[in-house]
């Protein structure tokens with residue numbers, strides 16, 4: 001459950017915070033505390049202790065507002081890793097993700113993503129038309145992008161499923177609306193309505209405003225289409241309810257009802273969130289569900305209670321994960337602080353993203369785009385640890401267990417690409433350090449990139465073409481990162497000599513520098529020499545650097561120039577400093 005789910009809650013939770021967490025110290029329930037280097041093993045132990053039926057069902061879910069973003073992958077990927085561990089242990093596993101799309105739209109999102117993942121502001125779509133749909137289920141709202149999907153809800157769910165494929169997770173996205181419309185939810189709804197007094201009593205321990213008139217079932221008004229709460233049972237045998245369209249509260253404002261009174265079937269409405277979640281567990285036979293901290297203190301305790309005491313089922317094994325922040329700020333659809341999976345995959349290999357979610361779920365982390373170089377460095381170290389190349393026992397234990405799950409995705413055949421089993425990740429692979437790949441991103445010429453990487457010893461002389469090709473793939477991503485962050489690597493080496501206007505002192509200083517480079521000095525020495533030459537020729541240091549930047553980047557500023565020249569082909573640098581080509 002992602003936190004976007006919360007809008008459908010009726011009121012704040014008043015129940016006690018749950019102590020139920022499963023993480024690296026899970027397994028307490030069984031009395032056997034086997035040490036696991038990978039948290040997913042500990043969770044899998046707990047799931048096995050339930051003695052589950054096959055297939056084991058792992059669930060997640062979200063209410064489809066705004067943009068499907070990286071935050072949703074907390075539970076998609078964490079559920080996936082637990083699923084993979086269980087599959088390895090010989091179980092059949094079904095991973096589902098519900099699009100809780102009969103939830104009413106309560107607030108217009110600030111940003112949306114079109115079918116090609118272009119993120120647009122609300123003002124770029126017909127916000128007026130969208131605004132007329134407040135209070136209606138997402139699947140009853142027209143697609144804001146025209147006719148690419150049948151509804152707002154379907155548009156969102158389709159994007160989310162596509163993003164899951166990009167990180168090699170074969171997740172089955174289920175539409176809540178379909179579960180209601182098809183009648184599949186009816187047994188759960190009946191059980192809750194048959195035991196409505198118990199249902200109210202249980203819920204009242206967690207939520208204020210649950211009185212004798214409270215209905216766990218809401219109806220989509222046949223006149224105006226909003227999800228209305230004023231519902232009474234008419235004939236449970238027949239499966240009908242009576243309702244009056246009196247409007248709903250959405251956050252701090254009221255959505256007015258049309259006043260219509262009518263009858264509806266159990267397929268024409270939805271359970272309130274507090275009941276819908278445990279009803280999903282019952283209907284789908286959920287064995288395991290990860291969710292964010294907000295739910296641990298909110299709808300999990302009531303859901304667990306409702307599962308046991310109203311629906312008479314065993315609730316799934318829970319796992320609370322810590323939220324990660326994005327660039328130091330909380331993830332927020334409404335504030336627009338989100339990043340999508342396709343955006344991230346322009347900057348990182350899918351396995352690096354999978355690695356991020358393979359880390360301990362109990363630890364709060366920041367996904368800092370400006371410091372993605374650190375995340376990639378950590379992944380590279382984790383990978384080296386798997387191959388026994390790092391002297392760190394704890395990391396090596398974690399990597400030995402988790403790395404195969406991180407690199408070997410189960411990309412569905414439909415995606416047209418193949419995932420790579422761990423056996424195919426060769427020990428002779430070359431991972432260019434991300435910041436070095438960013439330096440290579442400053443030059444466009446492939447041969448020059450290879451040569452620079454060889455000069456620095458990153459590509460061994462005997463490396464095969466496929467190894468080189470794999471290694472260079474990171475350069476494009478590092479280049480995209482430099483451009484996105486407009487950081488110290490966001491420069492382009494000019495292949496042709498730019499037009500430069502130099503005075504006599506600058507020309508002789510550059511000639512001297514060319515001689516110094518030609519003599520075989522390294523980058524650090526070249527950097528130092530630029531300062532000396534500025535002084536020797538009576539130039540401002542900044543002016544001499546600016547002349548160099550003009551020559552190499554056609555800009556007046558750039559990266560550490562001496563070091564950069566040290567990475568390049570020597571004869572190219574000498575020629576360029578002499579303004580010969």
Ligand SMILES: [Zn+2]
Pocket residue numbers: 115143145146147148149155
């Ligand atoms: Zn669409």
Ligand SMILES: [Zn+2]
Pocket residue numbers: 221222223224225226245257258259260
């Ligand atoms: Zn109405």
